[in-house]
Amino acid sequence: MRRQLSTTGYAVLGLLALRPLTPYEITQQMQRSLDYCWPTSERSLYDQPERLVAAGYAMRQEPDGDRAARYEITAAGRDALRAWLATDSAMPRFQNEPMLRALFADQGTVADLHRTIDDLRAHVAQRRRLGVAQMEPYLTGDGLFQERSHIVTLTADLVARVLDAIEDWADEVAQVTAGWTTTEGLGLTDEIRPILERIVTEGNERVRRAAEAADATSDND
Amino acid sequence: MRRQLSTTGYAVLGLLALRPLTPYEITQQMQRSLDYCWPTSERSLYDQPERLVAAGYAMRQEPDGDRAARYEITAAGRDALRAWLATDSAMPRFQNEPMLRALFADQGTVADLHRTIDDLRAHVAQRRRLGVAQMEPYLTGDGLFQERSHIVTLTADLVARVLDAIEDWADEVAQVTAGWTTTEGLGLTDEIRPILERIVTEGNERVRRAAEAADATSDND
DNA sequence: ATGCACTACTGCAAAGTGCAGTAAGCGGCG
DNA sequence: CGCCGCTTACTGCACTTTGCAGTAGTGCAT
Numbered sequence: 001m002r003r004q005l006s007t008t009g010y011a012v013l014g015l016l017a018l019r020p021l022t023p024y025e026i027t028q029q030m031q032r033s034l035d036y037c038w039p040t041s042e043r044s045l046y047d048q049p050e051r052l053v054a055a056g057y058a059m060r061q062e063p064d065g066d067r068a069a070r071y072e073i074t075a076a077g078r079d080a081l082r083a084w085l086a087t088d089s090a091m092p093r094f095q096n097e098p099m100l101r102a103l104f105a106d107q108g109t110v111a112d113l114h115r116t117i118d119d120l121r122a123h124v125a126q127r128r129r130l131g132v133a134q135m136e137p138y139l140t141g142d143g144l145f146q147e148r149s150h151i152v153t154l155t156a157d158l159v160a161r162v163l164d165a166i167e168d169w170a171d172e173v174a175q176v177t178a179g180w181t182t183t184e185g186l187g188l189t190d191e192i193r194p195i196l197e198r199i200v201t202e203g204n205e206r207v208r209r210a211a212e213a214a215d216a217t218s219d220n221d
Numbered sequence: 222m223r224r225q226l227s228t229t230g231y232a233v234l235g236l237l238a239l240r241p242l243t244p245y246e247i248t249q250q251m252q253r254s255l256d257y258c259w260p261t262s263e264r265s266l267y268d269q270p271e272r273l274v275a276a277g278y279a280m281r282q283e284p285d286g287d288r289a290a291r292y293e294i295t296a297a298g299r300d301a302l303r304a305w306l307a308t309d310s311a312m313p314r315f316q317n318e319p320m321l322r323a324l325f326a327d328q329g330t331v332a333d334l335h336r337t338i339d340d341l342r343a344h345v346a347q348r349r350r351l352g353v354a355q356m357e358p359y360l361t362g363d364g365l366f367q368e369r370s371h372i373v374t375l376t377a378d379l380v381a382r383v384l385d386a387i388e389d390w391a392d393e394v395a396q397v398t399a400g401w402t403t404t405e406g407l408g409l410t411d412e413i414r415p416i417l418e419r420i421v422t423e424g425n426e427r428v429r430r431a432a433e434a435a436d437a438t439s440d441n442d
Numbered sequence: 443a444t445g446c447a448c449t450a451c452t453g454c455a456a457a458g459t460g461c462a463g464t465a466a467g468c469g470g471c472g
Numbered sequence: 473c474g475c476c477g478c479t480t481a482c483t484g485c486a487c488t489t490t491g492c493a494g495t496a497g498t499g500c501a502t
Contacts, residue, residue, distance in 0.1 A: 006457065007318055014325040024481050037320035041459050046482070068481075078328070085322055085329030089337045091344040093316040094383070097228055099258035101310050103376050104235040106369060107299070108306030116310045118438075123312040125431040132424035138409070138417055148327060150407040153417045154394055155324050160420045161386040162315070167427065169379045176375065186371040188359070196359055196374045199381045203353035206388065210346040217339075227488070245450050262490050267451065289450075 005055060010084050011038050012048040013057055013077055018145060020061060020070035023049050036131070036159045052077065102173070106184045113177060121170045124163050131159055226276060231305050232259050233269040234278055234298055239366060241282060241291035244270050257352070257380045273298065323394070327405045334398060342391045345384050352380055 005013070015021060015029050026049065027042045049071040052058035057077030063069040073081075098120045105113045135156050137143040143152065176191045188196065226234070236242060236250050247270065248263045270292040273279035278298030284290040294302075319341045326334045356377050358364040364373065397412045409417065 007321070008458085010325075011321060014321075014328065017325070017328055022481090027481090034321065034324070037315070037317040037324065039314050039316065043460075043483090044458050047457090081325065081328050085325060085333045089322050089340060090318040091341065092319065092387070093260050094258070095260065095314040095316070096258040096379075097311040098313065099376055099379055100228070100232060100235075100255065101306055102379075103255070103258065103372060104231075104238070104302065104306060105372050107235065107238055107302050112306045119310060120312065121431070122435075125428065125435070128424055128431075129428055132421060132428060135417065135424070136421055139421060147406045147408055149409050149417070150413045151324060151326050151404070153409070153413050153420070154397070155320055156420055157393065157416055158317075158320055158323075158387070158390045160424060161390050162383060164423075164427070165382040165386040166313070166379070167431070169382050172378065173375055183372070185368045187368055188370050188374070192371045192374050195378055196356065196370070199374070199377055200353060200357055200360060202385075203349055203356070203381060206385070207346065207350055207353060210342070210349075210388070214343075214346070229489085243450090248450090264452090264491075265489050268488090 005051070005057070005080070005084075007038065007090065008040050008044060009048055009051060009055075010081065011040075012045065013052060013073065013081050016052070016058055016071060016073040017078060017081055020072040022068040022070050024068060025070075032134070037155070055080070057081075108183065110177065110180045110183055113180075113183060114174070117170050117173050117177075121167065121174075124167045124170065128160075128163050128167075131156065131163070226272070226278070226301070226305075228259065228311065229261050229265060230269055230272060230276075231302065232261075233266065234273060234294060234302050237273070237279055237292060237294040238299060238302055241293040243289040243291050245289060246291075253355070258376070276301070278302075329404065331398065331401045331404055334401075334404060335395070338391050338394050338398075342388065342395075345388045345391065349381075349384050349388075352377065352384070 011030070011034055012026055015026060015034070021029060023046050027045045030038075030040060030045055031042075049058060049060070052071065053060060056074060057080050058071045058073055061070045061072055098116050101108075101116050102113065135143070135153070138146065138149045138152065143149055145152070172195075176195070180186070186192070232251070232255055233247055236247060236255070242250060244267050248266045251259075251261060251266055252263075270279060270281070273292065274281060277295060278301050279292045279294055282291045282293050319337050322329075322337050323334065356364070356374070359367065359370045359373065364370055366373070393416075397416075401407070407413070
């Protein structure tokens with residue numbers, strides 16, 4: 001009954017809050033809908049249902065014939081989920097290996113960098129295709145859990161914005177590095193300097209705006 | 222000599238390629254510069270130097286007095302780093318707990334959602350302040366490893382674009398949900414529907430453009 | 443002289459990951 | 473008809489990572 005759930009545990013609990021699922025169905029739902037914000041290995045998901053049962057947050061339904069048993073959220077589980085939503089969130093944690101490789105690009109070849117960027121572009125394109133296909137049904141009222149479309153739309157919007165950001169960046173890097181013959185020691189070329197200037201000026205601009213917005217908020221309190 | 226390094230191992234190796242570091246310095250550099258793309262626990266970093274030595278990719282320098290020993294990359298280490306850069310990259314893996322909580326917002330209160338979004342905005346603002354402060358010196362030629370400023374600028378640009386995307390999203394969510402009195406069952410309201418339409422139309426537009434670009438590339442091969 | 447924060451780690455239990463392996467069902471094919 | 477390969481639905485295991493508690497030294501204020 002006692003141990004504290006991990007974020008992955010609450011993610012699974014959130015899925016069970018919508019409907020009872022078998023362990024395999026949990027892996028599929030997780031892949032389909034939560035992978036955008038909470039990627040996990042399939043392996044770890046198979047252990048979650050029994051942990052939820054041990055915590056009193058889920059119960060195993062009697063299996064129907066020789067099919068796998070579904071797990072169902074309990075009242076205590078709903079309470080725990082509600083309580084978790086009222087706690088402070090961990091902030092985003094973005095593992096971005098293509099960017100890591102870009103940071104070490106001067107240890108490798110121009111071709112290495114181009115290949116990594118191309119792979120990233122292909123990956124983003126693929127993700128977007130899947131995402132759009134999942135969202136289209138909601139427009140005609142045929143989405144999964146259509147009554148949740150307000151929430152699904154808002155979160156999909158974040159995914160779309162981040163994918164756009166990555167794609168635009170990849171396009172820019174591909175363009176800027178197209179003429180490179182070395183990865184080392186280039187420094188602030190005519191193409192790089194304006195990018196740095198934009199980052200710093202627009203960054204400062206946004207920092208200023210955020211500070212003003214924060215001031216306004218604290219005035220209203 | 223044998224075991225295969227993790228991505229974290231290569232990240233540390235990449236740092237050592239710039240200059241020899243003590244374990245503590247590795248944690249500080251990792252925090253300062255690679256946390257944007259490769260967040261890790263401090264704890265795991267303390268084990269990396271000895272693993273690199275075991276693999277033959279680094280050597281422990283003789284410590285100077287009672288100070289901690291620095292670890293230095295070996296020729297085999299540089300080869301391994303180069304070889305790694307030539308392999309396929311893993312694709313980004315974004316853990317985004319605020320978004321996960323937004324997806325389950327209908328299990329909690331409007332206040333929970335607003336608080337999570339506010340925390341996210343504050344976090345993004347903080348990250349941006351740090352990032353801009355790190356980039357400004359490069360404009361005047363005073364950045365760390367200024368000769369790497371072309372690479373540092375390009376990767377900082379990705380960070381800036383992603384932070385902008387998240388901030389704009391947070392602003393939008395704050396605005397759209399400001400008038401909500403419930404988190405449940407709202408569906409496609411007058412404010413939500415246009416967002417969904419934008420996601421789908423602009424998403425399809427980008428999918429189309431990416432497909433054209435991919436065609437053009439394969440024509441050129 | 444004592445307290446206290448900060449630096450620089452180490453140990454340990456629990457959680458997560460990658461990958462190999464397994465077993466059941468099922469459609470095709472000679 | 474039996475076997476082949478494929479997909480579905482998992483389990484076991486070795487290894488890595490994480491979070492957190494603990495510790496030892498150092499500077500510096502009270």
